[in-house]
Structures are given as C-alpha cells and as structure tokens.
Amino acid sequence: MIEVRNLSKSFNGRPILKNVSGVFEKGKPNLIIGASGTGKSVLLKCIVGLVKPDEGSVLYDNRDFFEGDRDTKIAIRREIGMLFQGGALFDSKTVEENVRFPLDTLTKMQREEKQERVNFCLKRVGLENANKKMPSELSGGMKKRVGIARAIVNNPNYLFCDEPNSGLDPQTSILIDELIQDISEDFNMTTIVVTHDMNSVMGIGEKILFIYKGQKLWEGTKNEITHSNVQEMDDFIFANKVMSSLREKQ
Numbered sequence: 001m002i003e004v005r006n007l008s009k010s011f012n013g014r015p016i017l018k019n020v021s022g023v024f025e026k027g028k029p030n031l032i033i034g035a036s037g038t039g040k041s042v043l044l045k046c047i048v049g050l051v052k053p054d055e056g057s058v059l060y061d062n063r064d065f066f067e068g069d070r071d072t073k074i075a076i077r078r079e080i081g082m083l084f085q086g087g088a089l090f091d092s093k094t095v096e097e098n099v100r101f102p103l104d105t106l107t108k109m110q111r112e113e114k115q116e117r118v119n120f121c122l123k124r125v126g127l128e129n130a131n132k133k134m135p136s137e138l139s140g141g142m143k144k145r146v147g148i149a150r151a152i153v154n155n156p157n158y159l160f161c162d163e164p165n166s167g168l169d170p171q172t173s174i175l176i177d178e179l180i181q182d183i184s185e186d187f188n189m190t191t192i193v194v195t196h197d198m199n200s201v202m203g204i205g206e207k208i209l210f211i212y213k214g215q216k217l218w219e220g221t222k223n224e225i226t227h228s229n230v231q232e233m234d235d236f237i238f239a240n241k242v243m244s245s246l247r248e249k250q
C-alpha cells in the first residue's frame with residue numbers, strides 16, 4: 001500500500017499540486033485520472049521520488065520515502081518497477097537485453113538465473129518467442145508488453161505506469177489494461193496507473209483518484225463514478241462521446 005499525505009508542489013511560484021492525500025491499495029491497479037495539465041504526472045513523479053514535494057509525505061507500506069534514511073530510500077527504489085510512456089525501450093538492444101537490463105544494473109544475479117527470470121517475465125506477458133527480436137520489429141502493443149516485462153523483472157512491490165495505452169488502438173489497450181490488472185493481482189503489487197483513457201477507467205478502475213487543477217476532488221470505484229455529484233468530474237468523464245451517449249440512455 002502507498003499512502004500520500006498532504007502533498008503540495010509549486011514550480012516557479014505556481015502551485016501545481018495542492019494538498020493531495022490518498023491511499024493506493026495493494027493487488028490492484030489504482031488509477032490517477034484527470035484532464036491534461038492537471039498535475040497527474042507531477043503527482044506520480046512526487047510519489048516515485050523524481051520530484052521532491054514542497055510539503056507532505058509518501059509512505060510505502062508505512063516507510064516514509066522522503067524522511068527515511070538513505071538505506072530506506074535505496075530499499076524502496078529497488079522495489080519499484082516503471083512502465084514509461086511509449087515503452088522507452090533501447091532500440092539497439094534485443095527484447096531480452098531490454099528486459100534483462102534492470103537485472104544487469106541492479107543485481108548480482110548469475111547469468112542463468114537472469115535468463116530464467118527474463119524468460120519467465122516474457123512468458124507472463126505473452127511474448128515467449130520474442131527474445132531475439134529488435135524493438136523495430138515489434139508492434140506498439142508488443143513494445144508495451146516488453147516494457148511491462150522489464151518493469152516486473154526485478155519482482156517489484158510497486159508498479160507505476162504512465163499512460164500505458166498512449167498510441168494503442170482500443171482493443172490492444174484493453175489487453176494491456178487487463179495484463180496490468182492481472183499481474184498486479186498475481187504478484188500482489190501496488191500499481192498506480194496515470195491515464196485519461198475512459199475505457200481504462202471503466203475497465204479496470206477498481207480504485208480511482210480524480211485530480212482537478214492540482215487537487216484531489218474525488219476518490220472511488222468505476223461503479224461509483226457516474227453518480228459522484230462532482231460537476232468537474234462529470235465534465236471530464238462525459239466529455240467522452242461513448243460515456244455521454246450512455247448517460248442519455250440512462
């Protein structure tokens with residue numbers, strides 16, 4: 001579980017995050033949603049420690065990331081897996097070299113052990129025969145799968161995904177969402193997904209935080225989202241034409 005308490009962050013005197021608190025639960029994807037430029041990525045960066053908040057704290061299973069000592073920070077960092085927007089694969093490395101990269105840089109594992117782990121992760125994401133392929137030979141969905149395999153190769157307790165569906169068609173997006181949901185459950189990870197994709201929200205949104213102009217305005221599940229009585233969120237979700245037509249039918 002990850003808990004954020006009263007996070008605030010300004011850039012050049014401009015408040016971007018305003019006193020955001022929330023709990024991200026273990027074993028499921030927790031979605032951070034909201035319009036463009038509203039502070040979702042800054043929130044994620046504060047949680048991961050890429051940006052230091054001006055105020056507030058981030059607790060990883062009760063370990064305070066910013067107040068903790070150096071060893072605590074290093075330990076937490078090692079328990080984090082990241083799926084970057086666009087996959088962020090190394091173009092000059094094969095699929096298996098990409099997936100093995102965190103093991104090469106962060107562990108002292110023996111070669112065979114690494115190979116076993118890489119093969120396990122590639123199989124888990126449905127790419128068991130792609131070891132020797134180059135990223136240029138892969139579809140967008142396959143690249144995301146490689147990114148997911150790399151993110152989980154170090155057996156993380158926490159998985160962060162920034163817009164995992166960007167650039168994917170709706171059907172592939174659903175498959176990637178379901179994969180993220182399944183591995184979060186299987187490995188009991190606390191997963192945080194930043195998205196503005198309403199398909200993801202209605203598909204895997206068991207826990208959702210809605211951010212509006214740097215504030216958390218609502219927290220709940222996909223079943224509660226259509227009757228939240230929060231006008232700003234209605235404006236956001238019903239801007240989507242499919243959602244809007246569903247509302248008209250209700």
Ligand SMILES: Nc1ncnc2c1ncn2[C@@H]1O[C@H](COP(=O)(O)OP(=O)(O)OP(=O)(O)O)[C@@H](O)[C@H]1O
Pocket residue numbers: 011012016034035036037038039040041042043196
């Ligand atoms: N390092 C930075 N320095 C100054 N301003 C920043 C910095 N990082 C983000 N911002 C600003 O903070 C605001 C929120 O940005 P953020 O990337 O969190 O939005 P977002 O909700 O993730 O949007 P999108 O969905 O478009 O990615 C933006 O106005 C952005 O310009």
